[in-house]
Amino acid sequence: MIKIANVSKHYGSFQVLTDCSTSVSKGEVIVVCGPSGSGKSTLIKCVNGLEPFQSGEITVDGTSVGDPKTNLSKLRARVGMVFQNFELFPHMSITENLAIAQVKVLGRKQDEAIDKGLKLLDRVGLKAQAHKFPGQLSGGQQQRVAIARALAMDPICMLFDEPTSALDPEMVNEVLDVMTELAKEGMTMMCVTHEMGFAKRVANRVIFMDQGRIVEDDSKEEFFANPRSERAQQFLAKILHH
Amino acid sequence: MYEFDWSSIPGALPFLWDGMKVTLVITFQAVLIGIVWGTLLAMMRLSPIKALSWFAAGYVNLFRAVPLVMVLLWFFLIVPEFVGQLFNIPRGTDMRLSSAMAGFALFESAYYSEIIRAGIQSVPKGQISAASALGMNYGQAMRLVVLPQAFRNMVPLLLTQGIILFQDTSLVYVSALADFFGAAYKVGDRDGRLVEMLLFAGVVYFVICFSASQLVKRLQKKYSTA
């Protein structure tokens, strides 16, 4: 589904990604972790072309992301993305947030889009909030709406960039539960997260990044049992005893 | 097509320079008085004494509601009569420069006072409490703790306002006072070369204001990283 081959990226002289390669097959759930500034967000944003990269190749469902001929908007419409800061559109009600891209990008009818949005809203347990505005919801609720908004586009895979790290601790689980359920239904997912419990429960593989490189790319059993690199060991020690 | 003739500029340079001096004098005195009087107004506005705070609010809102041209006309046409009678100044004395200076200073104080008030309010309230806890009174806390921090944040805005003021001085045209713009206009009118002189004036203003604003920008960067 997603293939990342030898991708490198730099801002001026600063190397953000160095020769990163990995792949995500259909139905797989990959967790990406690593210290702050290691390039996780940059890598995941390269997958749907939000960040350009200078060398290497990324293909999503056979379409090359770096190819200038690719219609990126079309591709992105099929790849769901969830952000650290939710990024709901504050000037639209929850319903409008769910419907707008379906209507303007996919060309669905307004009521069809609203129907679909409300169904998904129900699925993330927020049916009652449909008429509210994002600023009137808690962080956890906003993030669940954001997931529903992405799902409304019928994505072929989902990208998550630290979806729970801006949340108060008591709201983390409501979001992780939605993600877990999604994974169980067979959604292809690439998740940047430090929630190791989530990784242990649902991930197929774990990728560990450090200084712009993919240092480990193992099955989760292997990663948690005996990480090869010293950096990953230190990282795990810190995060698990936290 | 129009045929340009720039030949009247070189000979007019000394006259234009005299005009520029008038422009600079008005600008600098108005900036100085504006900042001092503006600071006092800002402190009055924030003071717990109702009468002071109302006076300052009234002053600032009045001047900010009225066009500068209107204020200058007051100071050119009406105030001199009044002051002349009050102090027995002989009729016909040329008071245009002092009128212009007074008008600009009083007008700009209102704008400076708003910048300074915002600056003072941007200093965390805890700073005053901390100063009081050290035994300082309100005046000391303001002078030694709050104002120095406030001014540091405000320097770029105060300078930018100075650049605006520099441009605004051209409005003394309404009193036919020969500031830089007035001088350029007079020369152009005399030689029938208004087109060239107006363009020349525009370029001079642009070069000065653009360079000054670039300097302010650099300063701002330095301050914000320090």
Add this chain to the structure above:
Amino acid sequence: MNYQWNWGVFLQPSASGDDTYLGWMFAGFKMTIGLSLSAWVIALLLGALVGVLRTVPNKVLAGFATAYVEMFRNVPLLVQLFIWYFVLPELLPTSIGDAYKQTNPVMQQFLASMVCLGLFTSARVAEQVRAGINSLPRGQKNAGLALGFTLPQTYRFVMLPMAFRLVVPPLTSEFLNIFKNSAVCSTIGLLELAAQGRQLVDYTAQPFESFIAVTLSYIIINVTVMTLMHKFERRISVPGYIGGK
């Protein structure tokens, strides 16, 4: 000080005979309002466009927009007005220039004033619009793009509606400025409020009454605009965000 107050002067027939001095003032008032509003329309349209251009990734467009703003910001309004009024007609091709100079002089004054004020203010509007767009969280643009919106769609549906709301309070002060700046147009002979004030001083020999009346008119305009904009701000506030509840 022995000054003879005479507020009745406004009701006396004016020097031109067919009107009262109050009528003169009212004519000036209408001119100020008409000029400011039409210039404001230009300023809003151009300012929004230039402000957006300053934030786009295309370097040529953004550079053009920056040059535009710098040019109008660093030359005094009075100088710009004189250039529009005295210089530009000379620089037009002779036939057009001459035709223009044949038109009604009041029309010429009004056109020069409107274009001058409109463009001058548009540069300031553009700065506010740019600041508004840049103050949106960076993630908003990414979120729009990630949903499959094109860049223009992202501006249209995601960024501009929010930026617009952020920009209304600073634009209010630009709106107020345009009324005040319109007084500068008295210098090319346009008979707006300030110019009528000067005429009244000359014709009535009651300078205090004249200037007080004109100054009050400006204050009334100021207060009215502020009140209206306040109402408008409340109407467009977003629930859960700044200004909303």
